[in-house]
Amino acid sequence: MLGAAHTPLRLSFDGPLAIITIDSPPLNIFDEEMWQAWFTAVSRLERDVPRALLIRAKGSVVSAGIDVRIFADTPSEEVAAYWRRNLSIVQSLERLPCPTVFAAHALTLTAAFEIALACDFIVAVGGARFGLVERRVAFTPAMGGTQRLAARAGVSRARELVMTGKLYRASTLVEWGVVNSTHGSAKFSDEAYRFALDLAASPTQAHAGTKRVLGEYLRGGIAAADAILPSVAHTVAETVDHRRAVEEFLAHGPDHSAEYLGR
Template identity: 60%
Template sequence: MTVTDPPFGDTPPLRLTFDGPLAVLTIDRAPENVFDRSMLECWGHALEWLTQNPPRALLINAIGRVVSTGLDVTILDELSQYGAEKFWAEQLTMIKALEDLPCPTVFAAHGLTLTAAFEISLACDFILAAKTARFGLVERRVAFIPSMGGVQRLAARAGRNRAAQLVMTGEFYRARVLAEWGVVDSLFDGAGFADQARAYAMRLALGPTAAHAATKKVLAAVRDGGVAAADAVQPRISEGVARTKDHHRAVTAFLTEGPLHETEYFGH
């Protein structure tokens, strides 16, 4: 099923479809999947819609040889004269909306993933990559800085020094290296990567939706205020999950069928 509201136009660079409980956002402007203004506008519309209609999980992938060659440099040329602060604030609003979705979010990188696309991946809960994929924040080549939250989110995953190294060298880094740094969460062979990524995301979509959302709330509290902040909200969050039908069914199944029960979850 393809979502037609919000409208992305006749030939959108970004498509939002559904596979049962799994929403799939597909970057579709091959061969380079450049993040131009129309692409960024579609991302804004998509995140507004998903915030109002959260799925049970979200998979982000791309069509073509590369995931994306990154931001359209003509945008930087335009912003060198005026409007840069407002423009980047708008992009960060979109990034935060993705980060704050109450469902698990998965970014699947099958190939080269640069600048804006890499920064979007860093706002997701999980980054999956083909072993041959490469990543880069290469803004130094235009004497700029990643401005869609990539520096700080990379530092949160890999540490300040690793983030400085990746951004200041402007080099491409293989998925294997970023997996060692804790940036990429899982590596897969290139053959069958799309199917493996979808299966990974679908498993999350079919899981205990309220419990997943609660986990994200606790992790957000840790991010914003540390362990003490998470401890302060944990009882209230846990009470909310305790009231869900999925939790009640799972507890009953555990007690009657044992820990290997295969209870179906419905997201409520």
């Protein structure tokens, strides 16, 4: 486990699965202590890359968002550097080669929602609400949420969510393509954990290849993704997991039970 018990989030490892748990009651606010805890956790993940990452929260909300005092206390000449630093958390999470899952059981605002949008999967309780509500302080989302929302749901939906500052239920965001799946609240924690653990036990290097291809697509479209695909295919074809899975498939068919080692 990372850090002392009083830190606003914890990083733990369950075999191949890394788990970040946001736990800063009562509202899991993003203040300076929270930012620093995220930098520490992300730096550890970059050094010790897991086979999957689950991000979850404790308490009645996932997060009520950013500490508004930050806007009052940050000198204007430091604003760009301040948000460049915080944006790097999102960018580091996106660069992780493993599958990443954000589990939202309740209200998820501003910075927490932007971190969720940097993950490969968002799973949520159907009634959980999400919002980029910076409009309330005459600001714009500064951790990349706007553009990442547009990548998932389109520019029109991004404009709607950000410019209105309204809250949207997970059940609506599933229809938009922002949230991957919704679940009942009773077993949500266990279901999210099992989903992430299954990803951690799956062909890690193949997933890394998928993330590389999709990253190139987002940067440069189909042509850019096509340009790197042969090299990605070659890299994945050299992995132990691929060779073993092919052998098992040929011997036992598509329902084989090959164990993936992540290499």
